[in-house]
Amino acid sequence: MTPGYDLKRVDFIFQDESDWKEILQKSLGRPSAELINELISSELKGRGGAGFPTGFKWKLAADELNPIKYIICNADEGEPGTFKDREILTKVPMKVLTAMAICGYVVGSHEAYIYLRGEYFFLQPALNKAIQEFQATCQELNFDFRINLFMGAGAYICGEETALFESMEGKRGEPRNKPPYPTSFGYLGKPTVINNVETLAHTYTIFKYGAKRFYDLGVQYSRGSKLFSVSGDTPKPGIYELELGMSLLDFVHDFGDGDTKAVQVGGASGFLVPQKRFAETTIGFQGKLTGISLPTGGSMMLFNSSRSMYNVLDNYLEFFREESCGQCTPCRVGCQQLLNGIKAVKRGEKNALYLDKLLRLTETMQYTAKCGLGQSVANSFSSIVENFREEMIY
Amino acid sequence: MTTKIKITINEKQIEVAEGSSIVDAAVCAGVIIPTLCFHKDLCVAGNCRVCVVEIAGQKRLSAACATPCEEGMEILTNSLKVRNARKQIIELLLSEHNADCTLCYKNGNCELQKLASDYKIMTQDFIQLAPLRKYQIDHYSPSMIKDDSKCIRCQRCVRTCAEIQGVSALTAAYKGDRMKIATFFEKPMNDVVCTNCGQCINHCPTGALVERNYIEEVWDALANKDKFVIVQTAPAVRVGLGEELGFEPGTRVTGKMVAALKRLGFDAVMDTDFSADLTIMEEGSELLMRLKKVLVDHDPNVKLPLATSCSPAWIKYIEHMYPDYLDHLSTCKSPQQMFGALVKTYYAKHFNLNPENIVSVSIMPCTAKKFEANRPEMHDSGYRDVDYVLTTRELAIMIKQAGIDFLKLDDRSFDQIMGASTGAGVIFGATGGVMEAALRTAYELVTGREVPFENLNIMPVRGMEGVREASILIENPLPDWSFLEGIELKCAVAHGLVNVKSLMDSIVSGESQYHFIEIMACPGGCLGGGGQPIPTNPEIRRKRALAIYAEDQGMPLRKSHQNPEILKIYSEFLTEPLGEVSHHLLHTHYTPRERF
């Protein structure tokens, strides 16, 4: 392999978990402020989408005075084509449970939930068994902590944290207004820490090896490693744990089929990066391009020259049109307009300038939609339309 | 003490209470931020997004209705970025909307239309989505019409039905582009738990939910020379109607309303207040009779508390939700239906009219009264007792259509022989009013003395608290009522069905022991009814209530049993309360219904 093109494979997440009891016991013996500081200095950011610093999230919840607090593990994993959270829960469930318990210890919570994607019902027996074993250990350690499994309703939007709370409360899965944020007003109105499965798994690494081992990976603002779901036109699709801060060019070198014309970074709600931008694009929380985010799946989808970018966009928009919860105007109507709009341009019913009106619309959606779903439709739309305008028209 | 914080709105610095929303704060700065899904009666949804504003230092815009002010916030409500976004959001709403305004019932009183007009949306660049859908209008209810093609999905109706009424007949269903407001299994409105209260109509910003109107039917009757058209007007109408016709909320327009009805061509203009007084005579007697049967005879078949029965939405609610408690309801018909039954009997006989040629119309603050008039059992006169029910809003429309300059009308008074009323009848329009009127009469009947409250004003039952309690100790009753000596008569008042539910649950659980409860389905009572002018909100309800009590205070007679026409109808026609004629014409029975 050419020097410089070397992607750093990392193996933390799926590393053996048999030491979980030891990690749990060790952590419960440390002052919670120390654990929070460990987490803050690791600079771990949430792997579920928004990239919020995990240590600060725990601290915010720890500072709340309410005697009742909740810990929730977000395992709704709704992004099409990603299944890394499923892998984690299958292979190293004890890591996630341990991390939840440590979080409970840190913030002062005794009740936790795993919100499991409805389609993952087959994980239920194994998870329940793991939870049982885990609870027994908690009892042995005299640590009052209960973990419950909650089966999701099967809508993509229920992965959004506040919609998830609504759904757990038996209501329609619609995102709430923010503020208030979950750390002060979450599930049942109580302070709640909600973390992605992978985020929790990383905290295990941090509590095991210390913040430095994690911090030393990655680049400024994007520390540590991340699971990526690689798919599309690649000879080796699958899940890979990679160091953050890699250049997209290096990534394509490693995973591409030699004919990569673009990569969709971050799934439907992420950005499309065309070949000419591969070199200048860094994969992390603040990439050189437009600040590339890493939504849920850390999905990397490669497209070769045989792919129609129009079809790709059409697919994404159809997804959003259906998966929008439908409550807010910019997202509900905006998605319909975008989808119908590109179809109309393709059919010649609207002229090419209509694409500019649609681009302005995505800007409005980004500024005004109520939650991350509607706000992020602009990402794929504008990056695809701006880079492959002619494919939209002809 | 709430802490004050400093913020800046459009470069003007103001102080506001910590935690107030940007929408409220803007009002203090003299700025009006447009809203659609926001309503003072309801919790904040923040879903329409027309209220977005720019906050310095933030890339995204914020929904002003849902964002609390923070110290030092700098807010722009009219920047280029805000205007562009807001305009585009309105365009989006219109692109999804069947905007045939000239054919729409809400034309002229529609919040979406007003926004479109304010922002001068004059192009239709976006693809029109409404024609791509197959919308069906639900016009199966006798009270209301639901047209989804005019719905902007603001969920005000959903929140109204859940938060104010606790019924949840309407919910948001499906997601994405298919998201819509639906009933249980999308059954028609007449086939679900809907109480027909019309609160959702009153809170709907567009033409998606409207009353089923009978304006043309009434015009036809008025034009028909062979018909004698009688109208009755409910107490709450006179304190609301003015709002539709150029008066400030809380203006009493009783005399002008009568004058307008006469100009419209009604042959007799009479007052539901009359039958409200009659209700007190019947219901008050029923209460005393039940007290006797329970306290003296220990009759296990007689139930207490006695619950009032003049709110037809409450009746439908209890039929659905507490079917085992129908025995608690007073058997009295509502004043509207008592009036209706008498029009085609007593009135017809007195003036020697053929009841077949009488058309009986009522003007009500209420859409549930449309359903009530349509009940199969409401034919005790041998005909349909009330032919058409119009809301306050429909009357205003007729007055406008007739070209009547309402502001300039001279006051006129109601016709005889069912037009006289007392202050007790008037306060039926406010929550607590039926209770107060009943106590004024029953207490005096039992003790021979006036109720022990200054100026007859029973303040504990007044106000806007969701559930209120009062009790009156009975001392030195007249000999006939000696069994009530020392009894503390316990009463409760509830309005808004969500409050009614908590009252009923406390009765069901045995936690509360009342003798008499007054229930009105709508917040504030009829003055806040679903058929009242739009908008109705807490402030407007308060003003209407003040007007009702002022009207009562200004009446020469303020106790139902003093009404001369009531005395007359008992001596000439009904003989006595709960007598045989009353039983036939003024009382009714109820139907248990399914919970879904």
Ligand SMILES: Cc1cc2nc3c(=O)[nH]c(=O)nc-3n(C[C@H](O)[C@H](O)[C@H](O)COP(=O)(O)O)c2cc1C
């Ligand atoms: C439309 C939408 C869907 C989301 N789906 C998921 C999901 O499936 N899993 C997840 O962990 N986070 C999801 N999120 C992000 C969550 O709202 C939340 O930010 C996250 O769970 C926080 O955890 P973290 O701090 O560990 O990333 C979604 C967000 C949006 C806007």
Ligand code: SF4
């Ligand atoms: S942005 Fe979309 S998904 Fe989010 S609240 Fe609005 S309609 Fe629902």
Ligand code: SF4
């Ligand atoms: S609901 Fe309003 S905007 Fe829509 S057609 Fe009716 S008046 Fe016009």
Ligand code: SF4
């Ligand atoms: S009329 Fe009343 S009960 Fe019926 S849907 Fe509307 S608010 Fe609910």
Ligand code: SF4
């Ligand atoms: S019916 Fe009216 S109140 Fe209900 S969502 Fe539609 S527009 Fe809003």
Ligand code: FES
């Ligand atoms: S009025 Fe604020 S979002 Fe609708």
